Amino acid sequence: MLLRMTTLVLCEVSRINLNHTSTHNNYVIPMPRSLRIASLLILVTLTSVAQDRARLSVGTATAARGQKVTGAIEVPAGVDTALSIPVAVVHGAKPGPVLALVAGAHGTEYTSIIAVERLIGMLNPSEISGSVILVPLINIQSFEKKIAHVNPVDGKSMNRMYPGTMSGTQTDRASYLITKQVVEQCDHLVDMHGGDIDESLRPYSYWTKTGSERQDEISRAMVLAFGLDHIIISTERPKDPMASRYLENTATTRGKPSITVEAGHAGTVEEVDVNALVNGSLSVMRYLKMLPGAPSMVERPVWIEKVHSIASEQTGIFYPLVRKGMYVQEGMKVGYVTDYVGKTLYEARSPAAGVVLFIRAVPSMTKGETVANIGVVASEMTTPAK
Ligand SMILES: [Zn+2]
Secondary structure (H helix, E strand, O other), X not given: OHHHHHHHHHHHHHHHHHHHHHHOOOOOOHHHHHHHHHHHHHHHHHHHHHHHHHEEEEOOEEEEOOEEEEEEEEEOOOOOOOEEEEEEEEEOOXXXXXXXXXXXXXXXXXXXXXXXXXXXXXXXXXXXXXXXXEEOOOOHHHHHXXXXXXXXXXXXXXXXXXXXXXXXXXXXXXXXXXXXXXXXXXXXXXXXXXXXXXXXXXXXXXXEOOOOHHHHHHHHHHHHHHOOOEEEEEOOOOOOHHHOEOHHHHHHOOOOOEEEEEOOOOXXXXXXXXXXXXXXXXHHHHHOOOOOOOOOOOOOOEEEEEEEEEEOOOOEEEEEOOOOOOEEOOOOEEEEEEOOOOOEEEEEEOOOOEEEEEEEOOOEEOOOOEEEEEEEEOOOOOOOOO
């Protein structure tokens, strides 16, 4: 809207200038006239900003200031079927930043979905300075069919195909429209996950270190305000906005301080996990001054400098020997895999000392799948300064 109006005005100005140059029959008019045009330009630009901020549209949901409106991001059919992604726009009564809260890229990470559903109900636009774009469930087919990790329509993870393209499959098209409608319209984004059906996970978040001091300072404060006390320092994610792959990275590489959070496990919806995600979001809103009050910051987080993923070398029945959140030593047995008549085929050992961020929650195991993720606690050297 802003872009369109500004372009229109600029065209108008260049037309006037052009006419003026071609006719220049008067030397008295040029100054005041150009001033008039400049003031007109500023006025219209400001007005269009005000109009732009007066309404916020995401997909079919258009909210005026002080309104909460629901709708959908309509992904048209292409090489495969169409998808309608539900969205809520809470346009606060007072101006402020635009925060996107997104969940359900993995449709069976239930706590994250339920947390955003709860926030849609809770947030009151009359109390908010700024706006919140809430996307509770991107991967609807995964949710409905109870299929973990991927979009069953095209077999792709819905958190690996960003920034997306309209010429690809459903996941690519959905990713493209989320980039346009959600990422590009927000100032900050929180991507929520919840430990999938097959993951027994202890809550943690990701802080992406970009190297941009200002941006990293804000995202670091966001991740501390969110309140999960184990934080993975992410330095290896893509730097190229055109190949950002992950949702949070799509926002981060576009200069928007953003974080990823994860709480929940193995298909359960436990109050403690949902509360962690709901209260974390509200605390981030307080840090961003979108809600009154002070955020509650994690005082002494456990920073994780590296994550080791253990992949199973065999297909069979998995038996865990550790639980989520436990600390293990290098070489310690974390579980084993047997064939279907009890013979041990493979012993999974931790490649490093660290904390069990998640361990396989179900006995089904196929070769190459993840047994556990072990987080290595940051050393004195790699711990972010206070
Ligand atoms: Zn996930």
